[in-house]
Amino acid sequence: MLRDEVIERIRAFFTAGDEGHEPPPADDANLFDLGVLDSLRIVSLLVLVEAEFGIVLDYDDLTEENLGSIDSITDLIVRRSTAPGSPAVAPDKPA
Amino acid sequence: MKSRPFTDSDWPAFVAFAHQHFGQSHNTDRAFNEHWFRNRWHDGWAARVLEESDGSIAGVLMLVIVPVRFRNEPSTLAWISSGAVTDAARGRGAGAQLLLWAYQSYPMVAAASGNDFSAPLHDLLGVSAPGLWMRRFIVVHDSRAAELCRPGEGGVVANARVETAAVPGASARWISEIPDDYDALWDRASQSIPCTTDRNASYIAWRYRDAPYLDYRMVEVRAASELRGLAILRMQPTPAGEVCRIVDFVAEDRHAPDVWGAVLPLAAAGGALFTDFMVIGTRQDSALTAAGFREANSATGLNALPHLLSPVEHRAWTNTFHLGGRLLRDARSWLETDSVYFTKGDGDRDWPTTYDLRRLGRIA
Numbered sequence: 329m330l331r332d333e334v335i336e337r338i339r340a341f342f343t344a345g346d347e348g349h350e351p352p353p354a355d356d357a358n359l360f361d362l363g364v365l366d367s368l369r370i371v372s373l374l375v376l377v378e379a380e381f382g383i384v385l386d387y388d389d390l391t392e393e394n395l396g397s398i399d400s401i402t403d404l405i406v407r408r409s410t411a412p413g414s415p416a417v418a419p420d421k422p423a
Numbered sequence: 424m425k426s427r428p429f430t431d432s433d434w435p436a437f438v439a440f441a442h443q444h445f446g447q448s449h450n451t452d453r454a455f456n457e458h459w460f461r462n463r464w465h466d467g468w469a470a471r472v473l474e475e476s477d478g479s480i481a482g483v484l485m486l487v488i489v490p491v492r493f494r495n496e497p498s499t500l501a502w503i504s505s506g507a508v509t510d511a512a513r514g515r516g517a518g519a520q521l522l523l524w525a526y527q528s529y530p531m532v533a534a535a536s537g538n539d540f541s542a543p544l545h546d547l548l549g550v551s552a553p554g555l556w557m558r559r560f561i562v563v564h565d566s567r568a569a570e571l572c573r574p575g576e577g578g579v580v581a582n583a584r585v586e587t588a589a590v591p592g593a594s595a596r597w598i599s600e601i602p603d604d605y606d607a608l609w610d611r612a613s614q615s616i617p618c619t620t621d622r623n624a625s626y627i628a629w630r631y632r633d634a635p636y637l638d639y640r641m642v643e644v645r646a647a648s649e650l651r652g653l654a655i656l657r658m659q660p661t662p663a664g665e666v667c668r669i670v671d672f673v674a675e676d677r678h679a680p681d682v683w684g685a686v687l688p689l690a691a692a693g694g695a696l697f698t699d700f701m702v703i704g705t706r707q708d709s710a711l712t713a714a715g716f717r718e719a720n721s722a723t724g725l726n727a728l729p730h731l732l733s734p735v736e737h738r739a740w741t742n743t744f745h746l747g748g749r750l751l752r753d754a755r756s757w758l759e760t761d762s763v764y765f766t767k768g769d770g771d772r773d774w775p776t777t778y779d780l781r782r783l784g785r786i787a
Contacts, residue, residue: 365516391424392515
């Protein structure tokens with residue numbers, strides 16, 4: 329899976345149920361400042377990441393640095409997926 | 424925010440945090456907390472701290488660790504107990520971080536009576552099965568129990584009195600020590616239960632005999648010399664009289680109806696207005712019914728009897744129940760209402776309230 333596909337899925341997560349109402353957060357916008365990432369949303373995100381990418385995030389991953397934006401969440405998933413033994417996600421866009 | 428283990432050096436800051444964020448739901452008596460959150464089934468405090476960058480406490484989650492039998496193998500289970508985060512930590516994933524730590528760190532995790540915040544998180548992190556929640560069964564011994572109901576709502580209770588009688592061949596008596604042959608009874612009784620607290624003598628001693636500030640009593644039931652059952656209860660004073668709260672019960676399935684039947688006359692003779700038993704799982708349903716219990720719900724009308732009696736409160740409990748943890752990732756494949764057996768005595772559901780502690784002179 330490519331990084332572009334991961335970020336598309338994360339963008340979709342943050343617009344799910346709100347189609348046509350609010351614009352999706354910018355990729356680098358602070359999700360905590362926007363108030364769109366409370367505990368329930370975070371756990372829902374973990375469930376999605378495990379179901380769709382086969383990656384189980386650790387409680388130590390749940391930092392504001394890792395979860396602060398769509399970009400950083402995508403980077404976290406890519407990092408975890410390229411770790412030895414994890415499902416493969418291409419870290420960079422194809423040339 | 425960074426999560427880390429709770430240590431002794433956190434105690435002073437924790438006391439201040441608990442007074443501000445737990446309120447009356449968690450007392451800060453040190454002996455009480457040591458007993459519950461630093462017991463023999465866990466190395467150190469079974470608690471986690473979320474720390475702000477300045478070192479202040481942003482959140483705390485405390486767990487009660489108990490031994491369990493899971494498919495006849497020993498393991499440990501972490502009951503989610505007290506947890507809170509500061510206002511500043513809300514909306515930053517603090518609750519998720521603490522709960523995820525628990526679910527990822529322990530073989531089994533259980534959560535009962537979730538609130539509006541935590542129940543949806545447990546839905547995602549754990550498993551709940553249809554029909555699997557904490558239910559309450561009641562036998563009314565004395566029509567004065569109706570005085571505990573709201574005005575005008577005690578009619579059903581007043582007319583629900585059940586006459587209890589000794590069970591032929593079974594003798595029940597109050598005891599002060601756990602019987603020497605109790606572990607043999609528990610081994611027999613637990614063989615058929617896929618998932619339950621390991622109620623061996625060591626656990627019973629810790630949970631009931633040695634628990635601070637609650638006066639539990641034990642009843643044994645024997646047939647000839649054979650131990651057939653053990654019930655643990657406390658007599659709770661109310662403005663209308665005492666009531667009998669059975670918080671734990673052990674018997675082989677085949678003997679359970681007679682054991683319940685033998686315990687009830689003792690409770691009635693002791694002056695209890697009613698006896699109740701709260702349980703997660705349906706394994707005892709038929710035995711309870713045979714002994715005269717009825718479930719407290721709107722169909723029977725027995726839900727007019729308040730559950731909260733220290734002091735009497737008609738506020739409803741949430742009776743949700745979730746299981747999770749590393750061992751239970753395939754739980755959906757086996758979790759049925761009769762595959763688990765937990766009682767109100769498990770976890771932190773039967774703790775002294777602030778009202779109790781004042782009555783006992785433990786706090787001003």
